[in-house]
Amino acid sequence: MAPAQPDAPTPDVPDLLTVSSDASLTLGTDSLVIVGMKTSSIPFYNILWAALSDDGQVTIQYAHAESKKAVRAASIAYTLDQPDLELAGAWIHKLLDRAYGASQRRKRIKVIVNPFGGKGGAINIYAKLIAPIFAAAGCELDVQHTQRQGHGVDIAQNMDIEAYDVVACCSGDGIPHEVWNGLGKRSDAARALVKIAVAQLPCGSGNAMSLNFNGTDSPSLAALAVVKGLRTPLDLASVTQGDKRMLSFLSQAVGIVAEVDLATENLRWMGSGRFTWGFLKRCLLRKVYPADIAVRVVHDNKPAVRAAHRTAVQAARHADSLNPSPNTDDRTLPAQDAGLPALRYGTINDALPSGWQLLSEPKLGNFYAGNLAYMSPDANMFPAALPCDGCLDLIRIPGNINPFKALNGLSSIKKNKFFDQDHVNYQKVRAYRITPTGQKDGYISIDGERVAFEGFQVEIHRGLGTALSKSGRLCEASGP
Numbered sequence: 001m002a003p004a005q006p007d008a009p010t011p012d013v014p015d016l017l018t019v020s021s022d023a024s025l026t027l028g029t030d031s032l033v034i035v036g037m038k039t040s041s042i043p044f045y046n047i048l049w050a051a052l053s054d055d056g057q058v059t060i061q062y063a064h065a066e067s068k069k070a071v072r073a074a075s076i077a078y079t080l081d082q083p084d085l086e087l088a089g090a091w092i093h094k095l096l097d098r099a100y101g102a103s104q105r106r107k108r109i110k111v112i113v114n115p116f117g118g119k120g121g122a123i124n125i126y127a128k129l130i131a132p133i134f135a136a137a138g139c140e141l142d143v144q145h146t147q148r149q150g151h152g153v154d155i156a157q158n159m160d161i162e163a164y165d166v167v168a169c170c171s172g173d174g175i176p177h178e179v180w181n182g183l184g185k186r187s188d189a190a191r192a193l194v195k196i197a198v199a200q201l202p203c204g205s206g207n208a209m210s211l212n213f214n215g216t217d218s219p220s221l222a223a224l225a226v227v228k229g230l231r232t233p234l235d236l237a238s239v240t241q242g243d244k245r246m247l248s249f250l251s252q253a254v255g256i257v258a259e260v261d262l263a264t265e266n267l268r269w270m271g272s273g274r275f276t277w278g279f280l281k282r283c284l285l286r287k288v289y290p291a292d293i294a295v296r297v298v299h300d301n302k303p304a305v306r307a308a309h310r311t312a313v314q315a316a317r318h319a320d321s322l323n324p325s326p327n328t329d330d331r332t333l334p335a336q337d338a339g340l341p342a343l344r345y346g347t348i349n350d351a352l353p354s355g356w357q358l359l360s361e362p363k364l365g366n367f368y369a370g371n372l373a374y375m376s377p378d379a380n381m382f383p384a385a386l387p388c389d390g391c392l393d394l395i396r397i398p399g400n401i402n403p404f405k406a407l408n409g410l411s412s413i414k415k416n417k418f419f420d421q422d423h424v425n426y427q428k429v430r431a432y433r434i435t436p437t438g439q440k441d442g443y444i445s446i447d448g449e450r451v452a453f454e455g456f457q458v459e460i461h462r463g464l465g466t467a468l469s470k471s472g473r474l475c476e477a478s479g480p
């Protein structure tokens, strides 16, 4: 779906705009070059907006890099000595073409702020670090604070999808999860999920979505990434458990990851140390989480997974190298009455579909399915994950391995060497079913949220949802 672009290409307009006898603005290869008392440049990526007044003043809004981890809104203005308004107007169009490329300008953003996300600073973070960037880019903003758990579901379920382009969640990963589920509850779910791009601005304790698509957990850099974000078709998974169906955009976990995440909430005072401590304890105990598993496999082993990822990266690079590069979202908008897609493999309550690979895992330690690469800043857990390949990446690890091996595996995640560990089983799957066995209670996490400890089935829907990303096609993570 091509975003509306108000401006036609401007090939015949010169790159140089003379401001006065001793100052000029030039459109360089990838930045705006300012020549005056001294020469400086602003990367096109950082240009937020530009405008020309009737009396010949050119104002350029941009994101000034304060450090590697932060930008802030700033502006420069020049009054033309000899105003040629037509030429200057055309030059500004050309500047904005370079600054935005295929990204939609002046996005209409519904901003949802979770006042209780992370350490509770989202309202401040939005006001100080995010809103000024959105405002300088001329985005239309409608801000709403969540009042209770589940409020994000209601907001998305009832919003006017024609009035917005983006829902931007100033939160952790919990609010995007709610927003996708709210959009999924609508009678026009399929249309809403294509029409509305969901973005996350990192204000929570888990900010995986921003790491994957904005390439950062810095709120101001993420705001800039959203302003410049390209519409990106995103696979969403249906999870059925009991009679419920929910959507998952990030991950599903059974075993050590789910338990360490959800059972150590009381140790929040330890910061991220609670995860290391939780892992250590369980690895030393060689804790296992037995389960019956059935998978609809797409790529069964690491070489096949690696090859699939490499092919997708090459295709994305090739598309980017074309001039103009093709739109990153070529889906047609589904009909008004198109709800969620039917389940191809039925639900957890149906007989197991034929042709699935059956795996009995009496010694399972970790079952972890991911739709995106990063799960936390130092954890590129699913390096082969692709936003729109119609697959979930599935990791299985035995729980009864030597604790040193397990801890080695843990430390390899940071070094991006986890994929190659021989005890890590890595597949790409279209669907799966998992039923814990021999345990009365335990932890299951869907997108980081706890659900009932009982069997569930998952199937992926290719490109059902929409995100905004820097590349339009890939996660901001290095491959396997």
Ligand SMILES: Nc1ncnc2c1ncn2[C@@H]1O[C@H](COP(=O)(O)OP(=O)(O)OP(=O)(O)O)[C@@H](O)[C@H]1O
Residues within 6 Å of the ligand: 114, 115, 116, 117, 118, 119, 146, 147, 148, 149, 150, 151, 170, 171, 172, 173, 174, 175, 178, 203, 204, 205, 206, 207, 448
């Ligand atoms: N006003 C509110 N009061 C209480 N809970 C809320 C409120 N608004 C949102 N929530 C809940 O906060 C939860 C967590 O949200 P979010 O992902 O933004 O933060 P987080 O700090 O990353 O999450 P977590 O607490 O899971 O680590 C969501 O389940 C959401 O429903």
